[in-house]
Amino acid sequence: MNDDLIEEVAGAYRPRSTDELRYHPAWHDLDAKGRTRAYERARALRPLEAALDPDGLSTTARAVLARIRR
Amino acid sequence: MIDLDVHLAAIVAGDAEAFARWLAGAEMPVRLSLASFAAVVDVEAVVQEALLRVWQVAPRFVPDGAPNGLVRFGVRIARNLAVSELRRTKTRPVEPADLEDHYEVRASEPDPMLRRAIVECRDKLPAKPREALDARLRSAGADDDHTLAEALGMRINTFLKNFARARKLLAECLGKRGIAVDQELA
Numbered sequence: 001m002n003d004d005l006i007e008e009v010a011g012a013y014r015p016r017s018t019d020e021l022r023y024h025p026a027w028h029d030l031d032a033k034g035r036t037r038a039y040e041r042a043r044a045l046r047p048l049e050a051a052l053d054p055d056g057l058s059t060t061a062r063a064v065l066a067r068i069r070r
Numbered sequence: 071m072i073d074l075d076v077h078l079a080a081i082v083a084g085d086a087e088a089f090a091r092w093l094a095g096a097e098m099p100v101r102l103s104l105a106s107f108a109a110v111v112d113v114e115a116v117v118q119e120a121l122l123r124v125w126q127v128a129p130r131f132v133p134d135g136a137p138n139g140l141v142r143f144g145v146r147i148a149r150n151l152a153v154s155e156l157r158r159t160k161t162r163p164v165e166p167a168d169l170e171d172h173y174e175v176r177a178s179e180p181d182p183m184l185r186r187a188i189v190e191c192r193d194k195l196p197a198k199p200r201e202a203l204d205a206r207l208r209s210a211g212a213d214d215d216h217t218l219a220e221a222l223g224m225r226i227n228t229f230l231k232n233f234a235r236a237r238k239l240l241a242e243c244l245g246k247r248g249i250a251v252d253q254e255l256a
Contacts (some may be wrong), residue, residue, distance in 0.1 A: 004230045012211030014115050021119050021155065023112040032109035037254070039108035043101055044252035047180070048240060050094065051188040052207060056180055060101075060114065061093040063211030064121045068086060 005030055009038035010045060012059035072177045073137035081128045081140070089125055095177040096141045097121065103145040103173050107152040110161040118211075120148035141175050149173070184249065191243035199236035202229050 008026045015022040030038060046058035057065070074095045080088030100120060104113045124144045133139040149168070156164050195203065205218040213221075219229035241255035 003234070004227055007230045007234055008215050009112075009114070011206060011215060012114060012118075013209070013214045014112075014118060014211065021112075021115050021151070023115050027112045035110075035112075036108045039105065039113050040254045042114055043098075043105075044254040045237065046097065046101070048188055048237075048255070049207060051180055051185040052192055055090060056094045056185075057090060058097060059207065059210045060117060061090065061097050061121075064093060064118050064125075065086065065090055066210065066212060067118070067122050068089070068125050 002029070002034070006034055006038045006041060009035070010041035012042075012063045014063070071137060072179055074141055074177045075133060075137060075139055078128075078131075078133065078140055081125070082131070084129075089128075092140065093121060095179060096124075096144055099138075099141050099175045099177060100144050100148050103175075104148055104152055106167065107156070110159070111152045111155045113152075116148055116151050116155065120144055120151055123147050123151075138175050138177050141177055142173070145173050145175060146171065187244060187247055187249055188240065191240050191247075194243060195236055195239055198224075198232045199239060202232035203236040205229075206233060 005026045009024045009030060011024075014024055027035060027038070046060055049058040050056050050061070053062070072095060074092050077088045077092040081092060097117065101113065101117050104111070104116060107113060107116070121144060124140065124147060128140065131140060131143055136142075153164055153168050156162065156168065192200070192203070201222055202218075202224070205222055206215075209218055215229055215233075216226050219226045222229065224232065237255050241251040244251045245256075
């Protein structure tokens with residue numbers, strides 16, 4: 001299992017799209033176990049990110065807000 | 071129990087700041103509701119899309135009177151989206167549990183003491199791990215890690231190793247303060 005890929009997929013970056021769901025490119029290179037680890041890591045990271053944000057927002061929440069403000 | 075529907079009227083009126091306050095509490099229940107799809111669907115992509123759709127359709131949302139109606143609505147959107155992905159990709163058959171509509175929602179707010187401890191531990195990070203962590207936080211999902219690494223003058227694998235080190239050092243620091251940390255951080 002490639003931990004670098006898991007680390008990438010656990011981040012909030014996703015390619016921009018206006019009309020369809022866009023997966024992280026590295027997600028396709030992970031097996032089921034790696035995808036589950038990426039999910040678990042994201043679940044663990046987001047509260048930390050929110051704690052470090054002045055408004056209590058994770059990078060996921062910030063990414064969503066950026067999309068509604070575009 | 072926290073009821074995030076206190077923000078509903080303002081969200082319906084188009085107040086993005088109110089939506090941000092709702093997001094701070096709603097994101098985790100939506101994410102947790104997708105755990106069973108993690109091996110077959112990119113949950114992060116589904117979470118972001120579902121939360122965006124909540125904002126788009128909130129003006130037409132009709133509360134049922136029970137707490138956290140908009141969060142439960144967001145969970146329903148997210149799970150429906152995940153099921154649609156399963157059908158589209160045919161990764162595995164859709165199971166009856168995937169279509170379960172009654173999902174328990176617990177909204178919460180961050181603990182200020184925990185928040186302070188995390189900030190203090192972040193401030194103790196060595197320079198390179200801190201740079202990687204801060205770059206991810208500043209970017210907030212706008213740039214991929216290759217772009218962030220390049221901006222910091224790091225190779226991608228060095229950037230990812232530094233980020234992982236930041237994560238582990240934060241967990242270690244919190245652990246030393248007697249704060250239980252998620253195994254996945256360590």
